[in-house]
Amino acid sequence: MGAIIQYVQSYLSSDKTPGAAGNMFWALVYIMLVFGGLSVAVIAMNWLERKILAHMQVRLGPMRVGPHGLLQPIADAIKLLLKEDIMPAEADGFVFWMAPLIVVLAAFTVFVVVPFGTTHAITDMNIGILFMLGVSSLSVLGIVMAGWASNSHYPLMGALRSSAQMVSYEVAMGLAVVSAILMTSLNATGTGTLSMIGIVQAQQAQHEWFIFKFFPLGLIAFFIFAVAMVAETNRAPFDLAEAESELTAGFHTEYSGFRWSLFFLAEYSAMIAVSSIAVTLWLGGWLRPFPNMLNGNPWDQIFSFVPGVTFLFFAAICFYNTVRMPKHPLFRIQTIGLAGFGAVLGLIGVILFVPAVSTRIQDIFWFSAKVAGFMYLYIWYRGTFPRYRFDQLMQMGWKVLLPLGLGVLILTASVALLQQKLWHP
């Protein structure tokens, strides 16, 4: 027993990611944690999207399954698992079967390099960002396969739209990413890095998030990425591939049950993945806010309380709503459930105040909070914007974002070179 604790402690004090340290056991533990966390995040995202969208649209959203519909995603998941698995008679069976798997694999594999903290990543590759962009663009293959294998018109059109869209937006996205990577080379040695952890560490060393770097160049690059990533994940207002009113459901029209839910899972984890890239490259990854202005000991102390306070705040919301629940026997279980949920959140909040936990967890907290901000943006877009038309989307990708990205890249490179020459001769 003692040996095990010692082993765990020796790992926890190491400053390398399990993959980089070559520790397969811990890598496996991390994979499990990331996979589990991602699934929970997708479930939470599902509930939040429906709730937030509903409140934007003057309705209540799910209210029946569990308190305030909290268990609705779980009920839906069970429904999807129990549904009959339908494969169209004319479909190409093998390809039809493979497509959701490829999409889901691509969406999950990218999380291998996502840095939730200094050591909180499955591994740290020296080509991290390249790996992420490469693997996440594999999902287009699955989408095309799904559209083709369905042997039906709407899915085919959806697949073609989505492949054209993803391929063209990847170019602009890549240019924006390159301009951020250029900024990592602004140090004494003048060498940049493609490692996800290295990029955040560069921002830490420069005491500035890259979104504010060379204002407004960093901001424009971030903006290009933020637009391209919505198109890349096929979300509103760029959801042409699954445009409900035009192509019924686009490439996954013929999919149902569990296969469909794989597409759903992949879509949401892809959203989280691209948001993670944006957070890592421009918003300082796991770093707490305002490192350039509010640094020093008192601020570190204050910011270390934020995770706990946030969870306590959520718990307080739960308890407030528990009190407001109708006092009717029918609502008793729901009231108890909500109170229990609040208690769990409160407990997490209290644990987060323990310094030993807080120092290791707050990286993850800040990273997740920033990603959650992006998730909110996604929902907000969906509630606000009409859908682009295919030609307009292409026009925007090739005629607006691409030249803008090139310009920003050239300017960033020139400014970086000048700075290097002038300040580090």
Place this chain on the structure above:
Amino acid sequence: MTDPHTTLSPLELESHDKTYLDANELVINMGPQHPATHGVLRVILRLDGEKVLGLECVIGYLHRGVEKIGEHRTYTMFNPYVDRMDYVAAVSNGLGYCETVEKLLNVEAPPRAQHVRVILTELNRIASHQLWLGTHALDIGAITPLFYTFRDREEILKIYEKYCGARLTTHAFRIGGLQYETYTGFEKEVKNFLTFFRPKIDEYEELLTTNRIWVERTKNVGTISAQHCIALGVTGPVLRASGVKWDLRKAQPYANYKNFDFEIPTGQNGDTYDRYLVRMAEMRQSVRIIQQAVDALPEGPIMAKVPKVMKPPAGEVYHSIEAPKGELGYFIVSDGSTQPYRVRVRPPSFVNLQALDVMCRGQLVADVIAVIGTLDIVLGEVDR
């Protein structure tokens, strides 16, 4: 994009020498079960990639034989059936039918009834346009306006419900006047609705009118010229958006529209964006008309003297009104008995739907959806 109007004849689709087996073309069946065909419209699209080469509408999935039923009902009994044609503008349908039979019987509804008729039909125009706006925006991908318009439409339906018990298929009017006397507080509630609704139009416009994506999606989409509109018999907001100032409320005043002061909003380009603006302006004009009507609501009887058993003199009559979707006409032939010999309805949706091919040719698939939405068709009325 090529101009779809240059070499166009509505029958080109049939006379086209290509067959449906041509491998370069993709023939897609849109509907009858499709989320954006507003019911059970089936559109056979011939596509080259995303570009529409031509399309053909297949209708009749909602055919209930309303006109035939009319031949076996008395004039009074047929009245509720017309509500089921354009079910989002049931009051207008009722008004058209009642006025036609009144014309046949040579009676005129008393002034109070006329005023209430105007109030209810104009409320109905607002409700119909709200439903159009919500679904049209939903088709183009903006999901939120739908819920806003339905929230506000509810207030109109509440007034209907209080007045006659029904929300959708109202059967509000009778031949010769009104079904019921207005309830206590009717005027106040209508006025309250008007003050409630005026800022709501601004709210809808805030979401859409200057929205970049909305403008891009609707400008120069589904353009139709005034000549084409007139040639195809297209009426209503679609015609007015093409620049023709033709509104039956002004052109052939019925009920007592001539007593009210309002304008006919028109567009210039005849595209989807203009049709959107025209309908938004029409809602404002409707508010204006209702305000005038409710302010000057006279006292008096609500029914003219109409015989219990209606036996109009033998003859025929055509009468049309400006329904929210266009010219709604009834042609009734009487043989002197209690039942009409023939009832023929000229529904605006059915005639306007003819323009779909003209408006969509050369555009993209996404535009077909936008155009179906902007035509504001109701399949209950198309198929009858």
